[in-house]
Amino acid sequence: MSLVFDITFLYMFLFILSLNIVLCIEIEIKDFHPQERDALLLIRDSLNSSSINLHRNWTGPPCIENNLSIWFGIACSNWHVVHITIQGVNLSGYLPSTFLQNITFLRQIDFRNNALFGLLPNLTGLVFLEEVKLSFNHFSGSIPLEYVELYNLDILELQENYLDGEIPPFDQPSLISFNVSYNHLVGKIPETSLLQRFPKSSFDDNSDLCGKPLDKSCSAESPAPLPFAIAPTSSMETNKTRIHVWIIALIAVVAALCIFLMIIAFLFCKRKARGNEERINDSARYVFGAWAKKMVSIVGNSEDSEKLGQLEFSNKKFQVFDMDDLLRASAEVLGGGDFGVTYKATLETGNVVAVKRLGYMNDLSKKEFIQQMQLLGEIKHENVAEIISFFHSEDQKLVIYELVSDGTLSELLHEGRGIGRIPLDWTTRLAIIKDIAKGLDFLHQFLSSHKVPHANLKSSNVLIHQDNQGYHSKLTDYGFLPLLSSSMKNAEKLSISKSPEFVKRKKLTHKTDVYCFGIIMLEIITGKIPGHILGNEVEETSNDLSDWVRTVVNNDWSTDIFDLEILAEKDGHDAMLNLTEIALECTDMMPEKRPKMSLVLKRIEEIEQMMKDNE
Numbered sequence: 343m344s345l346v347f348d349i350t351f352l353y354m355f356l357f358i359l360s361l362n363i364v365l366c367i368e369i370e371i372k373d374f375h376p377q378e379r380d381a382l383l384l385i386r387d388s389l390n391s392s393s394i395n396l397h398r399n400w401t402g403p404p405c406i407e408n409n410l411s412i413w414f415g416i417a418c419s420n421w422h423v424v425h426i427t428i429q430g431v432n433l434s435g436y437l438p439s440t441f442l443q444n445i446t447f448l449r450q451i452d453f454r455n456n457a458l459f460g461l462l463p464n465l466t467g468l469v470f471l472e473e474v475k476l477s478f479n480h481f482s483g484s485i486p487l488e489y490v491e492l493y494n495l496d497i498l499e500l501q502e503n504y505l506d507g508e509i510p511p512f513d514q515p516s517l518i519s520f521n522v523s524y525n526h527l528v529g530k531i532p533e534t535s536l537l538q539r540f541p542k543s544s545f546d547d548n549s550d551l552c553g554k555p556l557d558k559s560c561s562a563e564s565p566a567p568l569p570f571a572i573a574p575t576s577s578m579e580t581n582k583t584r585i586h587v588w589i590i591a592l593i594a595v596v597a598a599l600c601i602f603l604m605i606i607a608f609l610f611c612k613r614k615a616r617g618n619e620e621r622i623n624d625s626a627r628y629v630f631g632a633w634a635k636k637m638v639s640i641v642g643n644s645e646d647s648e649k650l651g652q653l654e655f656s657n658k659k660f661q662v663f664d665m666d667d668l669l670r671a672s673a674e675v676l677g678g679g680d681f682g683v684t685y686k687a688t689l690e691t692g693n694v695v696a697v698k699r700l701g702y703m704n705d706l707s708k709k710e711f712i713q714q715m716q717l718l719g720e721i722k723h724e725n726v727a728e729i730i731s732f733f734h735s736e737d738q739k740l741v742i743y744e745l746v747s748d749g750t751l752s753e754l755l756h757e758g759r760g761i762g763r764i765p766l767d768w769t770t771r772l773a774i775i776k777d778i779a780k781g782l783d784f785l786h787q788f789l790s791s792h793k794v795p796h797a798n799l800k801s802s803n804v805l806i807h808q809d810n811q812g813y814h815s816k817l818t819d820y821g822f823l824p825l826l827s828s829s830m831k832n833a834e835k836l837s838i839s840k841s842p843e844f845v846k847r848k849k850l851t852h853k854t855d856v857y858c859f860g861i862i863m864l865e866i867i868t869g870k871i872p873g874h875i876l877g878n879e880v881e882e883t884s885n886d887l888s889d890w891v892r893t894v895v896n897n898d899w900s901t902d903i904f905d906l907e908i909l910a911e912k913d914g915h916d917a918m919l920n921l922t923e924i925a926l927e928c929t930d931m932m933p934e935k936r937p938k939m940s941l942v943l944k945r946i947e948e949i950e951q952m953m954k955d956n957e
């Protein structure tokens with residue numbers, strides 16, 4: 343009897359348990375909105391960023407309990423994705439056209455300050471949208487008409503893109519902030535009561551925009567001529583002739599239309615076959631072309647020919663091109679950073695240069711900019727990328743560098759990890775460390791009066807050139823701190839912002855550069871990306887790499903820190919450990935305990951000599 347009771351009890355227990363499991367699964371399925379996740383994965387797989395790795399971060403469910411999300415830039419409410427905020431992270435690529443439509447409860451979309459191409463996203467049906475911020479990108483095409491149907495929209499920011507066409511008649515009462523300046527919009531600003539309320543600055547710098555609130559009035563539109571208009575006559579004969587003419591005209595139009603469609607279809611197939619890569623290049627070329635168009639329009643509109651200004655040359659040997667040549671150059675985007683976008687420009691003369699278009703520096707005076715650039719232009723060193731020329735106008739600041747053709751140290755160290763990658767051996771790594779130390783030591787001497795001479799030293803600002811003698815490194819993006827000093831917020835975009843003294847708002851010195859150099863050394867020795875040690879790319883802590891190395895070394899597991907690609911080179915272990923010791927001194931929390939760059943260079947050269955002697 344008791345056995346029967348036990349078995350019955352066991353069955354009941356199992357039944358309840360299985361019921362619970364079913365319920366749990368149901369709860370999980372209910373909590374998880376696969377269509378929203380799929381939409382986000384579409385974005386993830388279409389875009390690239392050199393600052394964040396969406397592929398590694400956007401995994402698992404986008405929303406978890408308590409309205410939280412561990413996905414970068416995603417905020418949730420009630421298990422629904424409500425905010426997508428991915429700004430200023432070098433995001434490049436094309437947004438899939440209808441990707442957002444399944445994220446029904448979306449309230450905010452913010453992709454500002456990236457390098458996104460193509461058409462603006464389709465937002466049809468996203469009735470909860472309150473903020474759409476897509477400014478400072480490379481979007482092209484027209485503003486979709488459906489945007490006027492977003493009745494809860496508070497903010498629409500589309501400035502600094504390459505948008506063309508006319509402005510749709512926005513009139514939703516909710517809209518309190520609107521900006522479409524710095525585009526290529528044309529036509530009359532619609533006379534809706536809403537649009538007339540915004541200031542002139544919301545519409546400024548569009549090639550052919552007219553009407554209020556701009557000062558430019560629209561020329562009187564002449565009525566469009568009627569197609570195939572024929573002078574009216576009273577006789578039947580004339581009517582007959584008219585009908586004939588219409589029939590002939592109709593046939594001609596249909597024939598022309600057929601030919602036109604055939605040409606379009608042919609071009610479309612041809613274009614498709616050219617493949618994805620070319621599409622990106624085309625778009626990049628367009629971006630530079632569009633920029634050039636904008637510059638030309640500034641000159642054209644300007645009463646003051648000084649507005650465009652001249653290219654300033656720091657090196658006479660390169661003075662073979664001028665602004666016109668630069669605007670006619672074919673160009674492609676090399677990448678975008680925190681301070682703007684860098685292009686490779688091939689001039690008609692055959693010269694190839696890197697053009698960095700600086701954002702964030704618009705409040706800077708021309709005098710300050712020119713003084714600093716003239717000084718930086720005098721720097722000539724084999725381990726520092728040369729500034730050939732620069733340009734200043736009210737809204738454009740360009741720095742033209744020598745082109746260093748083989749990528750960055752960051753790419754060399756971290757890209758293509760896994761099967762098929764050619765390991766970066768220890769001798770090469772040591773040579774790179776020495777090159778960087780030489781370049782930085784030179785900057786410290788040349789710009790000795792600067793608070794922090796480089797101020798933005800990180801592996802993506804070490805450019806690589808390869809020849810039959812090996813790899814050569816050149817530092818770039820140096821000397822910008824004086825241009826930003828008026829705003830601490832801008833300085834936060836520099837690599838020095840990760841130093842302990844910056845975080846504690848203490849005095850910055852040359853030793854702040856030394857700290858950044860120590861971090862690069864650790865990155866080269868360990869093969870690990872600073873800020874990613876805990877696999878957490880969201881909050882880049884200032885010193886997680888040096889903390890981790892210190893802990894491992896203090897526990898006598900020193901060789902555990904070596905990148906697997908150099909671990910097998912046992913002869914180099916002593917040198918690797920000596921360099922790790924220097925790197926840890928350079929990353930000391932107290933700036934005064936860090937060695938000077940000249941001493942660091944001397945010690946590196948001694949270690950290199952020691953290695954050569956042991957060979």
Ligand SMILES: Nc1ncnc2c1ncn2[C@@H]1O[C@H](COP(=O)(O)OP(=O)(O)OP(=O)(O)O)[C@@H](O)[C@H]1O
Binds near residue numbers: 679683696749802818
């Ligand atoms: N002088 C140059 N020669 C060749 N390529 C360059 C040159 N300068 C920059 N690049 C390329 O352009 C890309 C973007 O550079 P950019 O300086 O705009 O951004 P970043 O270095 O990634 O970020 P940040 O602006 O924050 O330093 C770099 O990753 C590099 O590949």
